[in-house]
Amino acid sequence: MTTTDEPIDHASVQNQMTQGDSPELAQLYRDFEAENLIPLWTQIDDLMPMHPQPKAVPHVxxxxxxxxxxxxxxxxxxxxxxxxxxxxxxxxxxxxxxAYVSPTLWAAIQYLGPKETAPEHRHSQNAFRFVVEGEGVWTVVNGDPVRMSRGDFLLTPGWNFHGHHNETDQPMAWIDGLDIPFSYANDVGFFEFGSERVTDYATPNFSRGERLWCHPGLRPLSGLQNTVSSPIGAYRWEHTDRALTEQLLLEDEGQPATVEQGHAAVRYVNPTTGGDVMPTIRAEFHRLRAGTATPTRREVGSSVFQVFEGHGSVVLDGTEHKLDKGDLFVIPSWVPWSLQAEEQFDLFRFSDAPIMERLHFDRVHVDGGDR
Amino acid sequence: MTTTDEPIDHASVQNQMTQGDSPELAQLYRDFEAENLIPLWTQIDDLMPMHPQPKAVPHVxxxxxxxxxxxxxxxxxxxxxxxxxxxxxxxxxxxxxxAYVSPTLWAAIQYLGPKETAPEHRHSQNAFRFVVEGEGVWTVVNGDPVRMSRGDFLLTPGWNFHGHHNETDQPMAWIDGLDIPFSYANDVGFFEFGSERVTDYATPNFSRGERLWCHPGLRPLSGLQNTVSSPIGAYRWEHTDRALTEQLLLEDEGQPATVEQGHAAVRYVNPTTGGDVMPTIRAEFHRLRAGTATPTRREVGSSVFQVFEGHGSVVLDGTEHKLDKGDLFVIPSWVPWSLQAEEQFDLFRFSDAPIMERLHFDRVHVDGGDR
Amino acid sequence: MTTTDEPIDHASVQNQMTQGDSPELAQLYRDFEAENLIPLWTQIDDLMPMHPQPKAVPHVxxxxxxxxxxxxxxxxxxxxxxxxxxxxxxxxxxxxxxAYVSPTLWAAIQYLGPKETAPEHRHSQNAFRFVVEGEGVWTVVNGDPVRMSRGDFLLTPGWNFHGHHNETDQPMAWIDGLDIPFSYANDVGFFEFGSERVTDYATPNFSRGERLWCHPGLRPLSGLQNTVSSPIGAYRWEHTDRALTEQLLLEDEGQPATVEQGHAAVRYVNPTTGGDVMPTIRAEFHRLRAGTATPTRREVGSSVFQVFEGHGSVVLDGTEHKLDKGDLFVIPSWVPWSLQAEEQFDLFRFSDAPIMERLHFDRVHVDGGDR
Amino acid sequence: MTTTDEPIDHASVQNQMTQGDSPELAQLYRDFEAENLIPLWTQIDDLMPMHPQPKAVPHVxxxxxxxxxxxxxxxxxxxxxxxxxxxxxxxxxxxxxxAYVSPTLWAAIQYLGPKETAPEHRHSQNAFRFVVEGEGVWTVVNGDPVRMSRGDFLLTPGWNFHGHHNETDQPMAWIDGLDIPFSYANDVGFFEFGSERVTDYATPNFSRGERLWCHPGLRPLSGLQNTVSSPIGAYRWEHTDRALTEQLLLEDEGQPATVEQGHAAVRYVNPTTGGDVMPTIRAEFHRLRAGTATPTRREVGSSVFQVFEGHGSVVLDGTEHKLDKGDLFVIPSWVPWSLQAEEQFDLFRFSDAPIMERLHFDRVHVDGGDR
Known part of the structure; x- marks a missing residue:
């Protein structure tokens, strides 16, 4: 669905209403204020714009x-x-x-030095990590140690205890994504301290969650109850890479497999439902062939990309930004954007799309064709 | 689920970390700021409290x-x-x-003078009206004229054109409820002007939506597709009153029918799904017998009550407020509250519970028993 | 979706395969039989026809x-x-x-004499009653006495205890519908005897289920858990009649409300979900204006109609049958049918459509337009 | 839920009713027959037993x-x-x-000689294949060639064109499972001939469906629409084997992973929903450690097992049957069964459980503990 530009806006008409307030009106406004009241007619232009007018800006x-x-x-x-x-x-x-990357999302770089431990806690905020480089840290989620390696996407859904420890002599850094701004704005967050050390210092290659759940098309009979968030603690790079590689190969064979020509993409999902990994956060991985440019899109809701590999650029609201490995950028709601790949271009993406879809606020506009 | 009071809080420990910053640390913080970065460790106490700490306050x-x-x-x-x-x-x-009654909800009194028309428009924000007194206005929703009378609950779900007109020589006032704060904070809102006059000045007793949909347990074969919001434009007082009356009579007969002893309640629902009337707003009507006091509750999410009839009081975070017909009060997230009825006490309630439930942030604590 | 007539059929080709069996082949078939084996190639024509070829026939x-x-x-x-x-x-x-009206459905006339009681029992088979004439019987469903009157549709979903008693000096008859054939064929049925007398001889006008649930668009807060079958024990004629009357009035006003011109219809639904009243049985009521003829339809699955009021006819597989009040007819799967109304024509319908839809076998073909 | 043995049964009481029929009653019964009517009271004992009394018998x-x-x-x-x-x-x-293995299910051995082709067709019946031994055949499903190898589970959901061809000089046999009896009994089947040769004789190692969909926890962005049946054409043995191996290793480590001690199991699922692969058929693979015996179970609905590897036995309604590789047995509804493993024991299972669950007829009784 699209909205055309509106020649009339609220402001012009409303100004006629409010300018040159009479003394009686001025008094009325003071009386409103004394009673904790605010009239709609002086605010509607800002509060209810023709289309989303985010205060958040695109940024790299x-x-x-x-x-x-x-x-x-x-x-x-x-x-x-x-x-x-x-x-x-x-x-x-x-x-x-x-400390908000958007009104709903939090994004941070987290850094853990050699032999350090980040203590265990839990909170209702949903969290994930994505590893653009490095290795050597294990995150322990509800007692299950999960290796963190380059290209992995790792979950700590709401109210799961988690801590991290670095077993190596090298520091490691990664990005964290959470719904802290949403939780804070809407007063939904609980927090609880856990162990000051992680509860299991084992360093297995694969977590128990992966060993139970990461078999394509198979579900353990001991896990037939659907879960709000994915039971998979780590989505490994080797699977992501293979899935994207196959999509581009299928495209080469003339088969429908990619989002659009030259643009392969996967969504990380909860295997118990086929839906998003957590109730508030969507995560995807995108790969563009060298030379591919995506059509300009606008979407309701905000998202963050991180370049994983390759060179290219993003056009955000008409301004082009060159991008290198590890660079992050945010796209606020309804801001037009498109990607261009100079060479094969791999990007991780997360967004608040599950919030938008579950509450039926989602809209997308694609230049040259609506859906 | 409950959370016990925590003797340790973030702040005490974090203060040790941040007070007496070294010059190097002070410089680091300045460099963060220059790069649009903010450390978690100086903000976690406020951002991730032990339990919701709403800035919104209870108010009448x-x-x-x-x-x-x-x-x-x-x-x-x-x-x-x-x-x-x-x-x-x-x-x-x-x-x-x-102009926010809570971080998610908007509540207002709307006033329409004799023979006035409020012009048609539509917006993605979901809206309803509840009539505590008066009559004589019709709201026209997507061309369907809907009578507004005392006790009625009326819907204008997102992206439905609507305008109002007063056909009488008397003014009329009612309350409006919307998800404006949520839509504004999350940048989801679209707005479109419609006709400056309403498109149909007919004043039927019952809207077309009611005539199709308000037959208990029956669904028109022409309406088998489920809809995001309820197709019922008006929930009439006579039905609400009868439902509550029957619950109390059934309770008198020793049958399970009420929420708890002396407390009857109904939820307004979308007949195509049995779920909430709109994706972001829940609406209910509560009736307490004279002398009934509800147990103290805390809930994640905010809600607003309006007294429809009777006398009683609400205890909000330990403070009692006497209540009369038409009085409104807001309960922010996790604030303890209970109601007391001096005589039969009727209250309309709306809340953001569908947001909390769809995103799995809902929690309730009831004194003397969790659920 | 439609299927075109197939010039080739299994039988012709398969006959070439099986006629003139060699002695070796004859011996093979005997050996199959000895080992409880049957080849597909001799049976496929019957087992897997080009379209449903029901053994059940249309009948009045x-x-x-x-x-x-x-x-x-x-x-x-x-x-x-x-x-x-x-x-x-x-x-x-x-x-x-x-005693099967179709492979899935059972339909019977039940007769209860003056002052008689049919004892209580329960079974996993789902059951309903529809009253074409008479009154004076109460059915007691899980202890809740439910009045039975002309035009009412009454539920006894699987595993609910139920018995009936006639309080009058007049006999009463009605129709029963169950999924006995389906349950029997698929070995799903359990049965348990209850009291030899009904457990409550009270004769209230409205059952407790109705008093809790029959308020349009309202749901008791004490009943927020969805139920497999409808909690409404009786769908009253006055509601059905009013819903149909309104649809035809709306049609007169030029509004979309009917299934097709002159054809009003409602589905009886479970108010907790908006879906069918029971997991295996759909029930509807249809009203045709005098002179209306419905387009010829074919549907996967079987259904039964009973004339409630008026005169008209049904064309079943090309044969017209005149119909009077109380007449019943069955439409087996994929048999073409249409209705014609001489005067206002009211018909109750039940079918196995929920089975077909939940298992994704549903197909409909309407002459002059597919869906 | 369990049902206790009933001291009273229908038959005894009903016999009193029917034996020694008077001439009037005999005449009534003849009149019933003439009008295509059958009384319930002479049939209820057979039609509505205390618990399922399948005509199908357990068999190996x-x-x-x-x-x-x-x-x-x-x-x-x-x-x-x-x-x-x-x-x-x-x-x-x-x-x-x-040719029914149970009232709902069809099971067959299919045999394809060297260089043979089974022509393409499609039908609304849902079908799968399981390969207990051999290789060399490709099944072509909607134009996608799917390799068939030992241990693989392969899908041809309803209304997908499919044919098979054997590219080798060796014959190959496998088992087919379908819902033919259910479809036949309920008159839901459509059938259409396709190409007499398969449409693609390529012999890739992996089908296009696998290449798009068999990446654990990942979903292609080109496939966000949920599908009624799984888009995965082949569930490979290597994944099944690894999943079962991990479950037993996790059990060794003291972690919850198996159904019960010594009993690992996976369900094949539709990755778009996490639910069963097809609307009418459930498929699972079970592995028992040597020496494991499962508790005796009864379930509503029927299922078929095939031994894939190992030696053991099944007790069906009290009778023990020794089992070797490739042996098949059927468990009709509510028949008690348990498995015993002499050595590691691998079994494929399929059943009509989705029918039972979607229609809410499912019940399970486990000796020593109900659920």
Missing amino acids: WRWSTLYPLAQRSGDLVPVGRGGERRAIALANPGLPGR | WRWSTLYPLAQRSGDLVPVGRGGERRAIALANPGLPGR | WRWSTLYPLAQRSGDLVPVGRGGERRAIALANPGLPGR | WRWSTLYPLAQRSGDLVPVGRGGERRAIALANPGLPGR
């Missing part, structure tokens, strides 16, 4: 900037009970003073 | 105050294109400068 | 014949423990020896 | 018998248009004259 953060800052915090800031995590959040320039 | 607005102010605005402020509606919103004292 | 039973036979059985056959019910089933002439 | 078919008979048919019976498939069906001894 560079990995080449982020990582050294994370390193410096590794030297200066301890990780432990209280601060809980050495995470540095992307703060949208349009949402000053708040 | 008196109908005896609201109505005269609405009357005065009727004399001073025209209704028409631009301002669109003569609606005066309840502004939570904890959310200053915003 | 006359109320003027049924009722006197039921009366005679009232004089000769007691009702009580063991026989349980004085029910006389419609036996499809194409399914000889079986 | 030996692979050592089946395979040679299939070989002989390979020499004597051509495969081609008309007969369509060289499939020899297991005919339950309790259902004489019908």
